[in-house]
Amino acid sequence: MKAIQYQAAGKPELVEVPIPSPGAGQVLLKVQGVATCPQWDLHLMRGESMAPGGVIDYPTPPGHPGHEAVGTVAEIGAGVEDFTIGDRAALWQDQGAQRDGCYAEYVLADMANILKVPHDLDTQAIASLELAMxxxxxxxxxxxxxxxxxxxxxxxxxxxxxxxxxxxxxxxxxxxxxxxxxxxxxxxxxxxxxxxxxxxxxxxxxxxxxxxxxxxxxxxxxxxxxxxxxxxxxxxxxxxxxxxxxxxxxxxxxxxxxxxxxxxxGYGNQNRFAAERALQHIKSGALKLSPLISETLPLSEYRKGVELLKTQQAIKICFTP
CATH class of the missing domain: 3.40.50.720 (NAD(P)-binding Rossmann-like Domain)
Known part of the structure; x- marks a missing residue:
């Protein structure tokens, strides 16, 4: 499968990596769309950590730092009972800098980190559930x-x-x-x-x-x-x-x-309850995510998308693998 991987600061590349297999408590998501987190993308381009004093190890895991993603369940690992193949799910929290990210055709997600979302919501309307949380x-x-x-x-x-x-x-x-x-x-x-x-x-x-x-x-x-x-x-x-x-x-x-x-x-603790409340706001129409997406691009145009963020010509970009 294709994925974005930062080889060094300012050097994201489209690479070919194996499709992973889900372990216990995991599902394999076929990514429909992944929205940028401008702070993360721009910091990685500059070689700076989001956290003051932090250090980035290059090359980063494939797909990193993509984490605002929605997709369909393509495969299920042992012990997963709440999801079936074909379900639509969105990540409600970032799975961490050491995990493969969502700038990829497929991504592994822990069952605890995803929520089922309606099939009738446009990709741009739900991909950034994590930010809403x-x-x-x-x-x-x-x-x-x-x-x-x-x-x-x-x-x-x-x-x-x-x-x-x-x-x-x-x-x-x-x-x-x-x-x-x-x-x-x-x-x-x-x-x-x-x-x-x-x-x-x-x-x-x-x-x-x-x-x-x-x-x-x-x-x-x-x-x-x-x-x-x-x-x-x-x-x-x-x-x-x-x-x-x-x-x-x-x-x-x-x-x-x-x-x-x-x-x-100061900022609080991210939690599933906040994600569920945010999802309800999205479903009701009180929270509209699509207007934040300035442009939808293929993963192959990742550099172009980040440049649009850098020059403030875009609020967010949605990449489709």
Whole structure:
């Protein structure tokens, strides 16, 4: 079978590898589509780990880092009872950097890492279930502190996660969703997905600073991981700022955040319950994944797809083996 494999930083190649056989508790998925995780793809191209201080060993396992995938069950290993051949399934969590990934025609999946999904959902509408689960984790943390319904909600960074956050905030009843991103095309997409306002945070006075006065944000999520973005929200949010983006620098949580009772949340634990809730949002139409897919390409055009991500001409790419 064909798979993408990084031989070195910036050197992904389409290679031929054997089709694997499932072991106990595993299924073999024939991949229908796999969506990019822009952070992972761009970091591997640059030779940088997603985790600060991490190290990447090249060559990477075949198919890595693809993990947002949907496919049909082609073969079943011993002990698998919940899936049969022909079932459609999507990965709800990344199986790890040491496992073969989904940029391939076939991939092995542990039964615990996949969920059955409807056959009538387009590939682009379900491949990124794993990302939907990830952002649901952040929303569950916010909901553990208090309700979202009836509150003004801010989203900073309108990449894939931010665009899902806009939709989830609406699904949970936010009275207004205010989206922030310097890229005009992404602001326009956010508006089409339910944002009430989409603003350029680099513009002077784009949103009021004083978080104690009426009209400010009650809740917010940062999807950039950039200190400047987090600090922007900390100055404008009353109750909760949740950090979804991978934070690689210090942020300023000081007296004015402390005395106002502001909660600053790091990222939580990925879990199947969050994946199941995300899947329900997708099935109901509250969470639309297809608009995040800017282009669908064959695996042979992987380099082209990553270049589109790098130049911000695409939000996500869906590759079809």
């Amino acid at each position: 990830c952002i649901q984790v952040t929303f569950d943390q916010i909901l553990n502190i208090g309700p979202i319904e009836g509150k003004r909600f801010g989203v900073s960074g309108l990449g894939p996660a931010g665009l899902l956050a806009v939709q989830l905030a609406k699904a949970y009843g936010a009275s207004e969703v205010v989206a922030f991103d310097p890229v005009a095309s992404r602001r326009e997409l956010a508006l089409s997905l339910g944002a009430d306002r989409a603003l350029d945070p680099t513009e002077p006075d784009c949103f009021p600073h004083d978080r104690f006065k009426p009209g400010r944000l009650a809740l917010a999520v940062d999807c950039t991981g950039l200190g400047v973005s987090v600090n922007f929200l900390l100055k404008r949010t009353r109750e909760v700022v949740a950090l979804f983006g991978v934070l690689r620098e210090e942020v300023g949580f000081g007296f004015f955040q402390w005395c106002g009772g502001l909660h600053l949340l």
